[in-house]
Amino acid sequence: MNELALEVGGLAKRFRLHTQGGVEIEVFRDLDLAVRAGECVALHGPSGCGKSTLLRALYANYAVDAGSIRVRHAKGWADMARAEPRAILDVRRRTMGYVSQFLRVIPRVPALEIVAEPLRQRGIAAEEAHSRAGAMLARLNVPERLWGLAPATFSGGEQQRVNIARGFIAEMPILLLDEPTAALDAANRAVVADLILERKRAGTAIVGIFHDAEIRAQVCDRLFEIAPFKVAA
Numbered sequence: 234m235n236e237l238a239l240e241v242g243g244l245a246k247r248f249r250l251h252t253q254g255g256v257e258i259e260v261f262r263d264l265d266l267a268v269r270a271g272e273c274v275a276l277h278g279p280s281g282c283g284k285s286t287l288l289r290a291l292y293a294n295y296a297v298d299a300g301s302i303r304v305r306h307a308k309g310w311a312d313m314a315r316a317e318p319r320a321i322l323d324v325r326r327r328t329m330g331y332v333s334q335f336l337r338v339i340p341r342v343p344a345l346e347i348v349a350e351p352l353r354q355r356g357i358a359a360e361e362a363h364s365r366a367g368a369m370l371a372r373l374n375v376p377e378r379l380w381g382l383a384p385a386t387f388s389g390g391e392q393q394r395v396n397i398a399r400g401f402i403a404e405m406p407i408l409l410l411d412e413p414t415a416a417l418d419a420a421n422r423a424v425v426a427d428l429i430l431e432r433k434r435a436g437t438a439i440v441g442i443f444h445d446a447e448i449r450a451q452v453c454d455r456l457f458e459i460a461p462f463k464v465a466a
């Protein structure tokens with residue numbers, strides 16, 4: 234069996250709505266999840282059960298109230314629930330990628346640059362980074378005439394493919410995917426399925442939200458059910 238890449242233990246998360254009388258929403262408690270290299274796990278459960286919240290917590294976009302999120306990183310382990318901001322950035326740069334559903338468009342930065350950036354950050358020369366970014370965009374059927382433009386005016390599906398290209402080009406050991414095919418047509422869904430299968434063969438551990446049952450069946454090894462949270466009596 235492959236080695237563990239991600240190990241979540243005793244995770245608890247609640248939201249406090251400060252602007253609404255301090256109401257608390259408890260999303261999960263005592264959540265455990267282990268994911269091995271090369272494995273793809275789909276977060277599953279009814280709408281509102283906490284799939285997006287868990288994915289964001291794994292990336293340390295949300296603070297958690299208890300528990301650990303251990304990530305195999307730089308010949309050791311990092312805990313995303315406790316790490317300093319600088320260590321979190323290092324994990325994001327070298328170990329854990331996140332493909333959100335929507336591209337956070339940076340004004341005036343062209344698509345090719347957005348996709349090449351993770352490679353540039355890792356010290357790869359501009360020429361090689363741009364050539365690999367172009368190949369990835371071409372594979373995802375983003376027309377070459379768009380590569381030099383900022384994606385603000387792109388269609389939803391084009392923006393999602395730029396986002397996917399950026400997420401996959403870095404070849405991270407752990408990938409978090411938030412509905413990576415939501416805005417895509419059948420041909421591009423097939424490209425994304427191939428990209429995911431390739432990463433799995435290369436040993437990437439993947440955690441994702443996949444509402445599309447066909448993609449889920451193609452790429453996921455198991456479902457991780459987030460049970461509806463019940464308040465203890």
Ligand SMILES: Nc1ncnc2c1ncn2[C@@H]1O[C@H](COP(=O)(O)OP(=O)(O)OP(=O)(O)O)[C@@H](O)[C@H]1O
Binds near residue numbers: 258279283
């Ligand atoms: N930023 C936030 N502030 C307050 N409450 C939030 C916040 N984000 C999510 N919640 C609440 O946490 C719960 C889980 O939401 P989440 O978006 O994680 O569910 P989900 O399983 O991804 O849902 P869906 O399948 O509908 O996208 C919901 O009850 C939601 O209202």
